[in-house]
Amino acid sequence: MFIRSERLFLRPGWPEDWQELLVRIADEAVVKNLAKAPWPYTADDARWFASQEQDARCPHFFITLPSSSRPAEIIGCVGLAQxxxxxELGYWIGRDFWGRGYATEAARAVLRLAKVLGHSEVVAGHFIDNPASGSVLRKVGFAPTGRMGRRFSLSRGYEAQTVEHRIALGSPSDCDGGSDEDLAPMRAA
Structure with missing residues (x-):
């Protein structure tokens, strides 16, 4: 499965992507904001992740930045999980690409797909010391639930406090379906 957004191309990972993945994610500033990524992030971790099979109902994608002059470059990852x-929606962007709206654009694309796949509601969270992720979630239509949680972070080695968010996507629709009104919660604020 592939998704094209305005500036990005989201695609599944392939085993040969492991080296480029490692270059982007082997950064403590990135990994400390993730629950399931270890620190240090090793070549074996990258090989394992790049070769993961897709789940038809909860796909994950490498976020790539297409170019007419060079191969598309991996800049992060976004996906759904049980x-x-x-x-649950999860994502990360390599530090060199922070602050350019790529996480927001990729999250919107995956939320549209989630609706097509029949998911009516999606949750997400961020560690309390990562407010930038909370900003991304609010931009794509998530609302804080008012609940704080605790989630184990493999890279930190301990449970850290999280802020929980939720978005209602409504009834499933197809890619060509009806009006754009159903996507209002995912529009830029």
Whole structure:
């Protein structure tokens, strides 16, 4: 499965992507904001992640930046996962690409896909010391639930406080479906 957004191309990972993945994610400033990534992040971790099979209902994608002059460059990852019986959105962007709206654009694209896949609600969270991620979630239509949680971070080695968010996507629709009104929560604020 592939997704094209305004500036990005989201695609599945392939085993040969491991070296480029390692270059982007082997940065403590990136990994400390993730729950499931270890620190230090090693070549074996990158090989394992790049070769993961896709789940048809909860796909994950490498976020790439297309160019007419060179191969598309991996700049991050975004995807859906099952978490405690709910569908959860997760993402990361390499530090060299922070602050350019790429996480917001990729998250919107995956939320549109989530609606097509029949998910009516998606959850997400961020560590309390990562307010930039909370900003991304609010821009794509998530609302804080008012609940704080605790989540184990493999890279930190301890449970850290999180802010929980949720978005209602409404009834499933197809890619060509009806009006754009159903996507209002995902529009730029």
């Amino acid at each position: 978490a405690d019986g709910e569908i």
